[in-house]
Amino acid sequence: MFGLTVGRRASAGPAVDDDTLVAAQRLTVTRGQQPVLCNVDVAVKAGQVVTLVGPNGSGKSTLVQVLTGLIRDHQGQVRRRDGLRVGYVPQHFRIDRNLPITARRFMKLAPRGRHGNWDSAVADAGVAHLLDRPMQGLSGGELRRVLLARALLSRPHLLALDEPAAGLDQRGQGELYRLIRHIRERYGCGVLVVSHDLNLVMAATDQVLCLSEGHILCRGAPESVRAHPEYLALFGSHLGPETAVFPHAHDHEPGEHCSHG
């Protein structure tokens, strides 16, 4: 099974042109009997920000893990550019409080942490003032920046961020996406972002993939996806920027999809 997958990947796969960092074709992942991803096509090019949106359990994180090579047990073809360096920022990150460690030491533990791109990674992620703080004392936003700085140490071609804005307030989220844009410009890397809220990533995104139950419902530029009927059916138009992002009173039962206008 495993060998077959590798063999298939080595054979003729999706065309990988110069700009393409990673591409998947007819990607299917099953866990037990349950399909997690179903016939997914996706490609990330250098300098491109691709955002995956979708409800919980739609397969976003799995897709990221396949594209970054964390999950190798899949069907379909995945092609990565030779020598592709991936920087990965996981969704959940909490360090046991029994483990005393500063941000600096945590970053130095990365494979290229000792000689890599240290100075500019620290400057670009804006973590110079955090380096000597214990990891457990960092706020959610500060922790995300340290993780980002650590991912930048290897000068990644592809940066994969799983729910980078989770747990941040609106201001923190805005700052984070500004930072992602800045890093994309500076490093020319492709960025793969997972988010459950399209509005947060609108300004920073080139392409949006909307996932539901392992299928890609729609894709395209953020504006076009936002107007797509499948997207509206999934998320409801109340999430649109013309109305408030914060929750407001609904006149229907919870669990029902709303479709005002």
Added chain:
Amino acid sequence: MDDFLIRAMLAGFGLAVVAGPLGSFVVWRRMAYFGDTLAHSALLGVALGFLVGLNINFGIVLVCGALAVLLVVLRSRQRLADDTILGIMAHSSLSLGLVALAFMEHVRVDLMAYLFGDILSVGQMELWWIWLGGAAVLAVLVLIWRPLLTMTLHEELARAEGVPILPLQLLFMALMAGVIAIAMNIVGILLVTSLLIIPAATARLFARTPEQMAVLAALLGCVAVAGGLRGSWNWDLPTGPAIVVAATLLFSLAMVVTSSWRLVVRREQAADG
């Protein structure tokens, strides 16, 4: 000082120096009960040793290692909670060991020595075992320190960075099995994990880096061994438990010192502000 006291001291130090760094990982990886379960199965290793005519230390490493692998497998495909599985394994393997030893009528074993340790009767040969085994465990631990630490911090991140997770996990279990075999001579099956956990927890109160914590835990373990032996000598206490009590006293002392220090600092800050 008498010969047997010197040997006991050397044996205890040998254990403490290994138990400090390894115990730090046990604390970080939240594996205290895992270690306890492995330790409980050591008696089964003793029985196996007698049964097959194997060196007892080998028997222990073998049984602990097998149980560790079994636990890793069970954990990955279980329907029961971790602590339930550990509870079942710990007590059933201890009971199984006791029953197996009872069956061997020709073997007379000092059960108390296995359960609570008998550091004062450590001989030349056992001392070699402790120091060579301890040195081997420590050498492997130093070699895998960086990837093991990365994996402990965040398994998924480590995997993304190419750390071989399963081999490291198994190797770590093997190291634990080795230390348990060493520690059984000194503090006994029931108290093994205390020397892994208590000095490491004490060191945590002062350490700023993982390495500081590991080294400090080793030193504190040595102090506990010396203190326990001293107490045992002066007041005729059982030595294994006396060592654990000494470690606990150190921990309590450290708690009081660090808490009051924090209080003082906070007061000063309040006064300054």
